[in-house]
Amino acid sequence: MNLKISALEFVQEVKNGNISAEDFVAKTLERIQSVDDKLHAFLSVNEEAVDKAQKIDKKVKSGDKVGACFGMPISIKDNMCIKDSKTTCASKMLENFVAPYDATVITKLKEQDAVFIGKVNLDEFAMGLTTEFSAFGPSKNPWNLDYVPGGSSGGSAVSVSAFECIASLGSDTGGSVRNPASFCSIVGYKPTYGLISRYGLISYSNSIEQIGPLTRTVKDAAFMLNIISGLDVNDNTTRDNKNEDYLSEIDSGIVGKKIGIIQEMVGDGIDPAVLSATKDAIVKLEGLGAICEEVSIDMVKYSVAAYYTITATEAGSNLARYDNLRYGYDFSVEGYEFNSYISKARKNFGPEVIRRMIIGGFVPSAGQAGKYFLKAMKVKSKLTKEVDEVFKKYDLLIAPTVPILPFKIGEKIDDPVSLFLIDINTVTANLTGKPAISLPFVISNGLPIGIQLLADSMQDKLLLQAAYALEQTVTLPEVPI
Amino acid sequence: MTKIGLEIHCQLTNLESKLFCSCKANYREFEINENICPICMGLPGSLPRLNQEAVKKATMIAMALNCTTPDKIAFFRKNYFYPDLPKNFQITQLNIYGDTSIGGTGSIMIGEKKIKIRRIQLEEDPGRLIYEGSSSKNLITLVDYNRAGTPLVEIVTEPDFENPKQVRTFVNIICDLLENLGVSDPGLDGAMRADANVSIEGGNKVEIKNIESFHDLEKAIHFEITRQESLHSRDFQIIQETRHWDEKRKITVSARSKEEDLDYRYFLEGDIPWIIIDSHIKDKLKSKMPESISSKKERYISKFNIPTQVATVLSSDKFYSDLFEKSHSESNAKEIANIITTDLMGLVDTREKREKSKITSTHLKDLADSIQSGKISRTSAKNALYEIVKTGKDLSQIILELDLGNVSDESELLKIIQEVISEEIQAVEHAKSNPQTINYLVGKVMQKTKGKAEPKLTLDLLKKQLG
């Protein structure tokens, strides 16, 4: 059985009766068994996956109505709630948290007969871009096991890249879908803010983060978006996309489209291989009929500082409930002395979460807010204004997803500031709410490089069309695992 | 001069659901921790889902209190740790970054005194703490989250009150107003709570928190003024502090922690987008708002000629004014107003009695009509009303069962009149020469019929008999 097929191919094969969902899911579980010891993408595997696939096969055989996923095995980042299963956020704090309800995206996928193959690794509470901050150990890059897979949706990217599932859902707060997609050579999609319901996604920085699919192809990303996007009464920030079909007309091409090359994202500190890949991509886009021009977005310079200030503030509030009383409780039921509680209150958090919660307690506090939090909010609104202006002239923007190549596990973990700067190319889409995609573009000395495209709000369809056009010009080697 | 300011918290008890989820706003009927869900428990991944009805009702309150209402409102997070707060932050409103609260400045009059309102905000109620155990050794605190997320409107006044009596008048007006708007039942336990700040001439401001009922509010303020005056008279300094109202001992006690030092790190609640309340929406709400108490009062006086005192009482209480509105017609309005204010109010003077009462507007209408047509006397009507409240039976049935109907049969009445004439020879002579004394004879007939003789018919027949 060939596990190395796209979501759309899978659907076709099951529909035609060439393969059964049960076999495919069983083989996928075997694959996880054989490779995940090395990769550590999964935090838990769904024991009932095969049974579920079997039931869907029965529906296919009997001619009953079958959901669009046809028993497709999908992995889910472990910060999204699936009823009656553990949702840990890769944190000791939620090690034993069993969600009593389904996230909206989970409900939608269940309705379309997806099979959840397991929950995948992330940086604790999605804070990080390497998965090294997972309380349960890092995931490894399938292209080279000594390297980080990116993050925070590292487990999602690894599982898709290494054929441990067909597609995955991650979450993107500052690049957390696109960054690992780039490092693992797959497609990562961050939709317009509000396009996908966040209900059931455990909040880290709720005003800017979105759930997004990680897939092998652009079409697969569009397919997933068709299922999980749209208005949701449980998330007041969702927007009505009028049941847009992102797959239809995906091959419309980009003739005559104007694309801006963001200067601030190809400047100082960029790896020469990444720069040259970006230039190649621009040449290819021009070859497809697009018009590419350099464009400057001044506020990008301050975007990372603003990003960390805002995310820390929101995290400090969103994670306040994990206080070792309601979650991570480890005291005797007989009670305890109050001061001993205080000293233990946050001890179930790892170092990165603690770091950000401390910052999050400081930057919006009385006397500091004006210098930090409010200033960051000002940057956010100025940046949004600038980007909105740019989109009056351009249909799309282009930049590498990450300015550097994947690096070794442990290489940067002790240098949080240099880690922060890696986010420079991805946070703009989050701070402005714009959609962005990372497309696998080239393998340079065995390490993947992804190209990022951005579009204006609610122009997700156009963005996918452009990514699809560029994807057709790319051939990539197979992952060496 | 003594200055008192209030922060009044009133639950929107009449709403179907909580502020951010579909759990019941009326949590009182539930077993402990039964009226909860992932949202109001703040479980990981849950998001607030704003109850639009609550926004409408709170806007109505703001309009009724003559407050400005901005076209766009926002919610903020107030971050602090407390066991009754599932998320360790409260979703509330404030005005530090522009006027984003549901109501801005306004005012209401209490007599000649104007009380200014600083702000009205919509927020979620925390859970309820239950203390058990008596000594400090076995003292435990339990949390019931049934209340968590109940829609709460906070009314913040300027420190315009000068004495506890003004405060009482104000809260009575607020209660009547909320009830009249149909947004809240202020009589429910814990539905109305308050914080107060009190300062006397030459002293610092003292906040009193956690006053769980309006009944205690006046007491707490009175206690605090006395305490401060006694300190002042002995030249002790009144320190600026937060004090708690001790419900059991009826005193204020200094709060151990310095709550005024807490930094709430307010910031915008990103999970709830800005809410537009434009003039179109406001006009629609205004048109749906029930008639105000003062307008009702004016109408009762001018249209039905009801005395001012009666109109004031009738209009300020929703229970009675609703009954009045449903039962009255042009001709019987005054009679009904009379029955309600002189008889009914005495019969159902507590919340419990009201809830048990079986009276309907039909009863009132029947009663008034029967009095006006002479079918029953006022005395009998009072007896019938007592039965109605108790049993809810039809008036006609009660008249039959208790034999309350007037004697209006001519021959029957004539027999009794002749009896009286034969017994009261002297009075009859008097009446013949001085028609004004005829009332004495009417009274005698009433005595014999236990007040049931139809008065007008009796008089007519008597006059005829006397020639």
Ligand SMILES: [Zn+2]
């Ligand atoms: Zn609830």
